Amino acid sequence: MEISSVATSASFVPTAETSEAVISSDFETFLKMLTVQMENQDPLNPTDSTEYAQQLATFSGVEQAVLTNELLSSLMVQMNTSGMAQMADWVGNEARVAAPAYFDGTPITIAPNPAAVSDTVELVVYDEAGEEVQRTALPLSAEPVEWAGTSSDGTPFPDGTYTFNVESFSNGEVILNETADVYARVNEVRSENGESVLILEGNVAVLASDVSALRKG
Structure with missing residues (x-):
């Protein structure tokens, strides 16, 4: 098993302000495109208003999906960080x-x-x-x-x-x-792909979930 060190402090967690700014910008672009579409439609064969309603509904669904995905990502990072904090006492033990x-x-x-x-x-x-x-x-x-x-x-x-x-x-x-x-003595606890990894003596890396017992070093 090859495990690479990951510095969790450098991980980027999208903020609410960042998400809202991006979505607001995208919505303005969407409205501009919708306006151009309406201005350039065939006056003898205008687009049905229900199509515009469907486009707005589709954009709203995408917006909610983006916010949900970012919220889940943020929660996963917080849970993983919390898990490592709880295992801080493992360092120095066997x-x-x-x-x-x-x-x-x-x-x-x-x-x-x-x-x-x-x-x-x-x-x-x-x-x-x-x-x-x-x-x-x-x-x-x-x-x-x-x-x-x-x-x-x-x-x-x-x-x-x-x-x-x-x-x-x-x-x-x-x-x-x-x-x-x-x-084996635990020297460090790391985060890798959403999982807590223990670095043992000799730089041996194992998943924390594989540990079956812990004792004082």
């Missing part, structure tokens, strides 16, 4: 989400969710290039575990972003393979 996590030498908490019928569960770790760098056995439990970020001989893995998959086996066959939930 969010639980199925996403890559940044490793800087500090152990990462992983929340596996193995299949209930599995008889063996393994944690598979991938680096930023997608290469498998470690595979270890996990208990048959959904209890969180700590990934120390060290190889079998105790050598620490390099700093970077790692992805954790939980593979559930039954009779030697993989029956479930999914990205594990991790706990």
Whole structure:
């Protein structure tokens, strides 16, 4: 998922004055065109007055549609800004989400969710290039575990972003393979396409709606 930073303060929200000025200008132009149409009609075959009434009604409908659309856009921006303000307290805490996590030498908490019928569960770790760098056995439990970020001989893995998959086996066959939930620190809350986006450690971006838990950092 590619998320780009959006500065909400730079977003343009149409004001009532702006909308009214534009519509007023358009209405004056419409009246001028209607006047010219009336002046240049065939006097022997004048336009039916009901046609003018229909044109006025059509313009009125368009005017109302424009005002309604602008009102809805303004409300959406206000609601999104309000949502981000409510999530301001998330910054500095740790969010639980199925996403890559940044490793800087500090152990990462992983929340596996193995299949209930599995008889063996393994944690598979991938680096930023997608290469498998470690595979270890996990208990048959959904209890969180700590990934120390060290190889079998105790050598620490390099700093970077790692992805954790939980593979559930039954009779030697993989029956479930999914990205594990991790706990990662929230550094920032952004707005993108009307949705609140969290920027985690290592510049990992996730949708706020994908977060399943939150805890103190």
